[in-house]
Amino acid sequence: MSANLRALQQRMAQAVLDPRAPRPADILGDARAGADERLDVYRHGYRLRLAEALRVEFPGLARLAGEAAFARLLAAYVEAHPSGHYNIRWHGDGLPAFLERAPPWRRRPALAAMARLDWALSTAFDAADEPALARAELAAVPGDAWPALRLELQQALQVLPLAHNLEAIRRAADLGEAPPRLRRRRAERALLAWRQAHAVHYRLLDADEAVALAAAMRGEPFAQLCERLATLHAPASAAPRMVALLQAWLDGGLIRGWRIADG
């Protein structure tokens, strides 16, 4: 059933995806335009549409790579990876991994890292809506329950390791300013990407905040978060620092809830 139709669709798809594939003999040409010219409209359109859609999703990568190299890497990605999703922008999902492994892009690891940053912000934009815990709700937790309290963080929250100053390059792209030069950091920094209400945010984390947040994301109880901070701070300053971090997380809308659980 529909065998001829299926075969025709396979030939057409192959011809669109691979410009070296033979033109399906069933495409008719006429005096207005030959069969090759007609097929080229679809070949060209496929590449143009995907590149245009991805361009919007990766503004930091565009700045970092430069216009000409960005166009080349998008073209290389589109040739290597046919789109499989009905939403064209979600084809961006595979770009970071492509840049990590495909020559020549893999020789510049900052490209893949920037693609990951761009993609994290893009996916946070329309991630599921989540409630943000209010300060008063957390203040109502009885004191003796705190050691076993586990924070529930936003599902869409992402922490990315950055070896370079990629956040500054992305910021320049967001503001329409000239980007700073790419700089490798002496030590890797963690970048937090999240959404508060309907706005997407990103910021670098201090080393101690990165440790505490990672522990909270793993579901460790509050007492353990405090212990981890105590290894990084003088005894007198660990507790105030934990309180300050908690307030920053609440104010940023990072916490969606809490639960008390043992073990």
Add this chain to the structure above:
Amino acid sequence: MPTPVSSPRLPALGFGLGLRVEHYEALLERPAGVDWLEIVSENYLVPGGLPLRWLERFRERYPLVMHGVSLSIGSTDPLDEGYLDRLHALARHVQPAWISDHLCWTGVEGVNLHDLMPLPYTEEALAHVVERVRRVQDRLGRRILLENVSSYVAFAGAQLSEWEFLAAVAERADCLILLDLNNVYVSARNHGFAPLDYLDGIPAARVQQFHLAGHEPGERLLIDTHDAPVADPVWALYVEAVRRYGAVSTMIERDDHIPPLPTLLDELAHARALAASVLREAA
């Protein structure tokens, strides 16, 4: 021409616009002359965030219709059940006056070409599409509208003209038609048929909506870009369409090079005036 008594047509909505991000703020003010909005379904098939918040605001202010690009009704891959689930859920929420997509295929073997690929106009393809339209309509619990696409290729072995194919799909599957008059014109030029033959071949009782749009003039092939003002020959075709099908919900569809809203409001007002004059003439 009055709508036949037995017509499956839904009540007309008047004159509308395709909702685009560039016009969100301006359209919230409910400018005069915009009776309804068409949303691109895929833009709102997302888990959450700003798009759905905006949708809420428009849902409160306008009658909405949903227009999709991913149904791939003509593909020989299985229907995308996940897509249909999400589309159905969105429709339950939006309560659109109707749901439309295109008479085309968008991919095969799991690959999406992100294009509205034309079908071969054969009995085999016709039977295939009719069966799938029926399944989609059962699933969504309503008739859908299918839109004619602009095309640049035609295939050997055609047994029907494009309009015969579209009319037969609509009659046999009992669905409605979204007639894009720009696409009729573009395809007519590219394939050398007469656009009025096309209009004459479409069953009036099933024409639920018009799209009006612009295209890029080409030397040999016209390219449907939907990024320009409605061209004069398309306005002429619109007059002919209103003569044949009566008061059909009409929409300006601009997908790229989006101008300020007043420019589109002018085009929409022109459509309203043209339709009124044709209908007065006929009365």
